[in-house]
Structure formats: structure tokens, C-alpha cells
Amino acid sequence: MADRSLENLDEETRKLLDAIAASETLEALRDAEPSLVGKRSVLAAWQKSLGAMEPEARREAGTRLQESRRRVQSALEDRRQSLAKEDRDRVLLADRLDLGDVVVRDVRAALGAGHPSLVAVTQRELEDVFVAMGFTVAEGPEVETDWFNFEALNIPPAHPSRGLWDTFYVDLGEPETVVLRTHTSPTQIHLMEEAVASDSLPIHSVMPGRCYRRDSPDARHLATFHQIEGLVVDESMTFADLAGVIESFTRSYFGSGVTSRLRPGYFPFTEPSAEFEVTCTLCRGAGCRTCSHTGWIELGGCGMLDQAVLEAVGIDGERWSGFAFGFGIDRCAQMRHELTDMRALVENDVRFLEQFS
Ligand code: DAH
Numbered sequence: 001m002a003d004r005s006l007e008n009l010d011e012e013t014r015k016l017l018d019a020i021a022a023s024e025t026l027e028a029l030r031d032a033e034p035s036l037v038g039k040r041s042v043l044a045a046w047q048k049s050l051g052a053m054e055p056e057a058r059r060e061a062g063t064r065l066q067e068s069r070r071r072v073q074s075a076l077e078d079r080r081q082s083l084a085k086e087d088r089d090r091v092l093l094a095d096r097l098d099l100g101d102v103v104v105r106d107v108r109a110a111l112g113a114g115h116p117s118l119v120a121v122t123q124r125e126l127e128d129v130f131v132a133m134g135f136t137v138a139e140g141p142e143v144e145t146d147w148f149n150f151e152a153l154n155i156p157p158a159h160p161s162r163g164l165w166d167t168f169y170v171d172l173g174e175p176e177t178v179v180l181r182t183h184t185s186p187t188q189i190h191l192m193e194e195a196v197a198s199d200s201l202p203i204h205s206v207m208p209g210r211c212y213r214r215d216s217p218d219a220r221h222l223a224t225f226h227q228i229e230g231l232v233v234d235e236s237m238t239f240a241d242l243a244g245v246i247e248s249f250t251r252s253y254f255g256s257g258v259t260s261r262l263r264p265g266y267f268p269f270t271e272p273s274a275e276f277e278v279t280c281t282l283c284r285g286a287g288c289r290t291c292s293h294t295g296w297i298e299l300g301g302c303g304m305l306d307q308a309v310l311e312a313v314g315i316d317g318e319r320w321s322g323f324a325f326g327f328g329i330d331r332c333a334q335m336r337h338e339l340t341d342m343r344a345l346v347e348n349d350v351r352f353l354e355q356f357s
Pocket of ligand 1: 182183184185229230267269270273300301302303304323324325326327
């Protein structure tokens with residue numbers, strides 16, 4: 001038997017290899033394994049028969065047998081791995097989430113329900129309130145020279161009040177001469193210069209826009225934020241006119257229950273100056289974390305135009321006087337919609353955005 005078997009060794013080995021290749025699943029391979037390489041396999045039978053052989057023939061047959069077993073074992077292992085990989089791929093394919101498709105569908109849904117951001121909506125509402133009060137709307141650049149952002153506003157270089165505005169400088173021209181505007185007040189300067197050049201005083205305008213400060217964002221501050229500036233240049237303007245405009249604005253934008261108060265303040269471009277606060281809408285004045293338990297939220301500043309500013313733009317301070325104010329649009333959105341944290345305005349969390357669609 002030993003001789004006859006060994007004659008067939010190559011053929012039998014090929015049969016085993018074919019059987020392995022023909023196993024279509026891991027299960028089939030596992031079931032076939034005992035008959036391929038197990039105790040009852042042809043290879044095992046041959047192995048047993050070796051004992052009856054002459055030493056020389058046994059050595060030779062043993063080597064051939066070992067080689068066959070090695071080929072069968074390695075074919076078995078290869079087949080097992082490739083079947084396992086096929087299985088894994090099948091599972092992955094079945095479980096695959098087509099994210100590309102999901103994103104496209106979401107974008108389409110969002111486009112269908114698209115709407116301006118809460119800040120944009122707030123800006124428009126604020127403009128409407130002021131337009132109803134007789135103001136026009138103007139805009140100015142976000143990148144300004146030091147002159148517009150500071151000097152013309154009576155803030156000379158190295159003036160201590162520059163510390164009020166943590167400034168981003170733009171790498172253009174001489175160092176520290178071009179800035180991202182830290183407030184919308186420079187737009188006042190543009191407007192007054194234009195009015196002087198076109199001889200079109202008086203001015204009653206509001207100027208909304210984006211501003212930048214080197215600030216760490218927190219519940220009430222963003223490094224990129226929005227202000228709306230107001231400017232009135234007319235004859236015989238008084239502080240009472242300013243206070244009246246602020247209070248009418250507060251009532252028409254925030255509705256009943258919210259009032260304004262002016263507290264003495266300091267701004268280089270107005271004299272006298274005041275800080276403009278409104279009732280905290282989150283606690284209705286009772287005091288809460290957002291208003292630091294004062295019941296009031298500071299919206300911005302205001303005051304009567306400083307003579308130095310009128311002089312800088314060439315307006316005759318004997319004839320003309322006026323007032324200005326500037327406050328945060330994002331802060332208005334926060335108060336109007338009772339947001340405890342202003343950062344929600346820029347995080348673009350759909351759960352937030354959907355509430356204002
Ligand atoms: N520009 C000031 C700021 O951002 C706010 C401000 C104060 C604007 C007084 C004014 C003003 O027009 O008169 O802090």
C-alpha cells in the first residue's frame with residue numbers, strides 16, 4: 001500500500017489542493033479540514049504506513065510526505081484567510097453608511113429650509129427700528145487705517161485708552177498702521193468726511209458691521225462680533241436728544257418691560273460719554289449669572305460728539321453739534337432671544353439654528 005500510495009502522492013496532493021480551492025465558505029472549509037489534514041486523512045494514512053518501510057525508502061517517502069503536508073497546510077491557511085476577508089468585506093459592505101449621500105441629502109434639506117443667521121436677522125431688525133425713527137443706513141470698511149479707527153476719534157498713538165480695544169493689526173504698510181476695525185466708530189469719520197466734501201450735513205445715520213478684537217470668547221464676548229453705530233450731526237442737539245433716541249430704540253426693539261439707563265462713562269470721541277445698559281432679559285432685572293447679578297446688560301457706549309472729532313473732519317463746531325452711540329448686535333440678539341451664551345451664535349449647531357428658521 002505504501003508504494004502504491006506514494007506513487008499517487010502528487011495526484012492525491014493535487015486533489016487535496018483542489019478540494020481546498022473549491023471550498024466556498026469558511027464553514028465548508030472547517031467541515032472538510034479533518035479529511036484534508038486530520039487523523040483520517042490520506043496524508044495521515046501515508047504517515048502511518050511509513051513505519052513499515054525500509055529505512056532508506058522511509059526517509060525519502062517521509063520527506064515527500066512532509067512537503068505535501070506543508071503545501072496542503074499552507075493552501076488551507078491561505079484559503080481560510082481569503083474566505084475570512086471576503087466575509088468581512090461582505091459585512092462592511094452591508095453595514096456601510098453612505099456618508100456622501102447623507103451629507104448631500106442634508107445640504108439639500110438645509111437649502112430648502114435655508115435662512116439668514118440670527119445675527120443677520122437681528123441686524124436687519126435693528127436697522128428697521130432706526131429707519132422708522134428717521135435714520136439712514138450706511139456701511140464702512142472692516143479694514144481701516146489707524147487714523148480712522150483711532151486718531152480721528154481723538155485717540156492719538158500711545159493714548160492709554162487704546163487699551164480699551166485689543167487690536168488685530170494687518171501686516172500692510174508701516175507696522176501697526178492698518179487694523180481690523182475694533183468698533184464701527186471709524187465709519188462715523190467716513191460719513192462726516194463725505195458729508196463735508198459733498199456739503200450734505202446734517203447726518204442721521206446708523207452704521208452696522210463686523211468688528212474684531214483680540215478677545216477670548218466667553219458667554220458675553222466674541223472675537224469677531226457686530227456693532228451698530230449711530231451718528232447725528234445737526235444743529236442744537238442736546239444730551240436729552242441722545243437719551244431719547246436710546247430709550248425709544250430700547251422700547252421698540254426689546255418691547256415692554258425692558259428699559260435703558262445711561263451711566264457716566266469715558267470714550268475719547270464723546271464728551272460727556274455714557275455707558276448704555278438695558279434690563280437683563282434673562283432675569284427681567286432680578287439679577288442672574290449672565291448679567292453678573294446686576295439686572296442690567298451693557299449694550300454699548302454713547303455721548304455728545306467731542307469737539308476734537310468735529311475738528312478732525314473739518315466740521316464747524318460753532319454751528320453743528322451732535323451725538324453718537326455704538327452697541328453690540330450680537331449682544332442684542334442674545335438679550336432679545338435670551339441666550340445664556342453668546343457663542344451659540346457662531347457654533348452653527350443645527351439644534352440652535354433650527355429654532356430660528
Ligand atoms: N466704539 C465704542 C466701543 O466699541 C462704543 C461707542 C461709545 C460708540 C461711544 C460711540 C460712542 O459712538 O459715542 O467700545
